Amino acid sequence: MSTLEPGRGTHVVTMRDVAKAAGVSVATVSNVINDKPGARIGDEARQRVHNAVAELAYRPNMLAKTLSQGTSRFIGLVADAIATTPFAGQIIHGAQDEAWKNGYVLLVANTDGNQAAEDEAIAMMLEHQVQGILYSTWYHREITVPPMLQQTDAVLVDCFASGSGLASVVPDEEQGGRSATEGLLAAGHRRIAFINTTTPSPAQSGRLAGYRAALDAAGIDFDESLVFLATPEQEGGFVSTTDIIASGASAVFCHNDRVAMGLYDGLREKGLRIPEDMAVMGFDNQDVIAAHLRPPLSTVALPHYELGAAGVRMLLGLESSSGAVPTLIACPPILRHSI
Amino acid sequence: MSTLEPGRGTHVVTMRDVAKAAGVSVATVSNVINDKPGARIGDEARQRVHNAVAELAYRPNMLAKTLSQGTSRFIGLVADAIATTPFAGQIIHGAQDEAWKNGYVLLVANTDGNQAAEDEAIAMMLEHQVQGILYSTWYHREITVPPMLQQTDAVLVDCFASGSGLASVVPDEEQGGRSATEGLLAAGHRRIAFINTTTPSPAQSGRLAGYRAALDAAGIDFDESLVFLATPEQEGGFVSTTDIIASGASAVFCHNDRVAMGLYDGLREKGLRIPEDMAVMGFDNQDVIAAHLRPPLSTVALPHYELGAAGVRMLLGLESSSGAVPTLIACPPILRHSI
Numbered sequence: 001m002s003t004l005e006p007g008r009g010t011h012v013v014t015m016r017d018v019a020k021a022a023g024v025s026v027a028t029v030s031n032v033i034n035d036k037p038g039a040r041i042g043d044e045a046r047q048r049v050h051n052a053v054a055e056l057a058y059r060p061n062m063l064a065k066t067l068s069q070g071t072s073r074f075i076g077l078v079a080d081a082i083a084t085t086p087f088a089g090q091i092i093h094g095a096q097d098e099a100w101k102n103g104y105v106l107l108v109a110n111t112d113g114n115q116a117a118e119d120e121a122i123a124m125m126l127e128h129q130v131q132g133i134l135y136s137t138w139y140h141r142e143i144t145v146p147p148m149l150q151q152t153d154a155v156l157v158d159c160f161a162s163g164s165g166l167a168s169v170v171p172d173e174e175q176g177g178r179s180a181t182e183g184l185l186a187a188g189h190r191r192i193a194f195i196n197t198t199t200p201s202p203a204q205s206g207r208l209a210g211y212r213a214a215l216d217a218a219g220i221d222f223d224e225s226l227v228f229l230a231t232p233e234q235e236g237g238f239v240s241t242t243d244i245i246a247s248g249a250s251a252v253f254c255h256n257d258r259v260a261m262g263l264y265d266g267l268r269e270k271g272l273r274i275p276e277d278m279a280v281m282g283f284d285n286q287d288v289i290a291a292h293l294r295p296p297l298s299t300v301a302l303p304h305y306e307l308g309a310a311g312v313r314m315l316l317g318l319e320s321s322s323g324a325v326p327t328l329i330a331c332p333p334i335l336r337h338s339i
Numbered sequence: 340m341s342t343l344e345p346g347r348g349t350h351v352v353t354m355r356d357v358a359k360a361a362g363v364s365v366a367t368v369s370n371v372i373n374d375k376p377g378a379r380i381g382d383e384a385r386q387r388v389h390n391a392v393a394e395l396a397y398r399p400n401m402l403a404k405t406l407s408q409g410t411s412r413f414i415g416l417v418a419d420a421i422a423t424t425p426f427a428g429q430i431i432h433g434a435q436d437e438a439w440k441n442g443y444v445l446l447v448a449n450t451d452g453n454q455a456a457e458d459e460a461i462a463m464m465l466e467h468q469v470q471g472i473l474y475s476t477w478y479h480r481e482i483t484v485p486p487m488l489q490q491t492d493a494v495l496v497d498c499f500a501s502g503s504g505l506a507s508v509v510p511d512e513e514q515g516g517r518s519a520t521e522g523l524l525a526a527g528h529r530r531i532a533f534i535n536t537t538t539p540s541p542a543q544s545g546r547l548a549g550y551r552a553a554l555d556a557a558g559i560d561f562d563e564s565l566v567f568l569a570t571p572e573q574e575g576g577f578v579s580t581t582d583i584i585a586s587g588a589s590a591v592f593c594h595n596d597r598v599a600m601g602l603y604d605g606l607r608e609k610g611l612r613i614p615e616d617m618a619v620m621g622f623d624n625q626d627v628i629a630a631h632l633r634p635p636l637s638t639v640a641l642p643h644y645e646l647g648a649a650g651v652r653m654l655l656g657l658e659s660s661s662g663a664v665p666t667l668i669a670c671p672p673i674l675r676h677s678i
Contacts, residue, residue: 148369
């Protein structure tokens with residue numbers, strides 16, 4: 001441990017590299033290196049592993065390697081709520097896959113929006129000499145950049161900070177709103193209501209802009225009396241039922257799938273059928289809900305996996321990014337049976 | 340970087356320790372240590388930080404510290420699917436909170452049940468000299484222990500491996516099934532149907548055992564014709580509707596909340612009211628579903644957060660564990676308005 005070689009470039013040799021060079025599994029490499037008793041490995045494979053280790057100058061201790069190079073193969077991910085939403089998980093998943101693909105390991109910290117926990121998480125990551133930090137929120141919003149984030153490279157994922165100069169990657173809310181509305185237009189609807197959220201947010205303004213753009217392109221005048229506001233949960237959709245029916249609309253674009261689920265309950269209670277009496281379009285493509293409503297919900301997917309993956313690519317300089325304007329990721333429509 | 344001090348015990352001094360000793364925030368410590376220009380910190384606070392750094396012999400480079408001690412302050416968490424289920428997130432959350440509380444950082448790897456990804460994740464963790472590994476599955480089941488896991492301390496979370504000698508922490512399925520059934524008994528029901536899953540699993544057998552135990556304790560004979568099998572999703576609950584009505588039951592215990600959600604749809608379609616015509620009890624307390632059905636669903640919660648936290652405590656030796664029998668965590672009943 002006292003004779004550390006200096007690193008020979010930026011690529012740290014991992015067990016995976018050794019396994020590839022030797023034509024064996026990572027598990028076999030690990031067993032050979034750690035001289036695991038009882039592991040049944042042929043002499044020939046064992047020799048190939050030893051040769052690959054020597055050739056690649058592999059050192060089992062990643063930390064020693066990291067230390068000699070001044071930066072680690074870690075990327076930090078600070079998230080406000082990976083646990084309390086079924087959404088953010090896919091951001092982590094995408095970030096992890098992309099990090100691994102490039103030989104990095106993701107350090108994940110869930111802070112639940114707690115400032116002290118966030119400071120500690122970032123401090124911990126700086127102490128571990130991360131290559132940079134992805135800072136992510138569970139829904140798309142503008143944030144104030146934590147001052148400590150300035151001490152390393154950072155990319156904002158599913159959030160942005162105007163004027164901060166930090167690169168950012170967010171869902172294309174306007175395109176999503178346009179695609180959702182176009183789905184209803186394509187099914188022949190002309191009088192389309194929109195249940196938007198009561199919460200001011202990029203999703204609120206972006207999806208509305210997309211709804212208006214789609215109507216405009218179809219030559220339909222925007223009618224403000226067809227836009228309703230509701231809390232973005234099942235309860236909000238349910239209480240909107242009466243207004244929706246009274247509006248004379250034949251189709252509804254809902255701010256999200258939870259609102260659509262509540263509207264389903266409300267329409268059913270009034271004896272209306274979906275889509276025969278009312279077509280319904282959601283937003284989010286939420287895992288345990290969208291595909292499992294009766295009828296299965298047509299919706300627009302939030303591209304969480306892609307947001308995480310793109311964030312890592314931008315952090316590593318593999319994808320261009322701008323500190324001035326967020327990079328937009330498309331929200332693809334998912335057509336099922338509610339329109 | 341060439342004059343590493345040997346560690347002075349097992350506790351690694353972190354920025355948090357320095358902040359505590361100096362009576363300032365972690366952010367202030369970071370700013371002082373990194374000599375951040377523009378940070379407005381009083382001379383007096385700055386001095387206190389410097390004093391605390393000297394007193395505690397704090398070294399900003401955690402990796403150097405780790406290297407000098409031979410093990411790191413990392414705990415690994417290998418999960419099969421943190422991303423594709425809204426469940427496992429809380430396991431991570433609990434594990435992270437408990438790890439941080441004890442000065443450890445959680446390294447999370449999502450493997451999606453892919454053997455090669457799993458081997459790589461474990462290899463990566465061994466390379467980073469983790470203190471040990473939590474191996475977790477997104478639903479409670481028996482697993483075959485990955486051979487590489489034997490190369491470090493390990494605790495199984497939400498899974499177990501009979502005869503492996505590894506400590507394990509799992510939900511108490513039988514108590515959960517008993518509590519669910521007791522909730523229906525307490526509301527005066529005597530003829531209680533059970534929609535169990537078609538998938539053989541500890542949840543399938545444990546919840547059935549709990550259902551039987553509760554009936555037994557209430558002096559009600561077990562009637563096999565009241566137990567139905569269905570896929571553990573909304574669709575399974577929906578198609579069970581006819582059988583449930585034909586059974587003459589006044590209440591139903593559903594294998595999980597998704598099944599209950601599908602049954603809600605089915606009962607509504609038949610014109611039956613919940614709970615007046617049929618009482619419904621779920622299992623899981625799934626975040627975006629249970630509280631938001633109409634009426635809000637009474638259910639039993641899976642203790643995911645506690646599973647993660649207990650796993651860390653067992654790994655660190657802060658909580659006793661047995662290699663012979665899994666440690667059981669209680670599933671608390673959550674009463675809402677469906678019974």
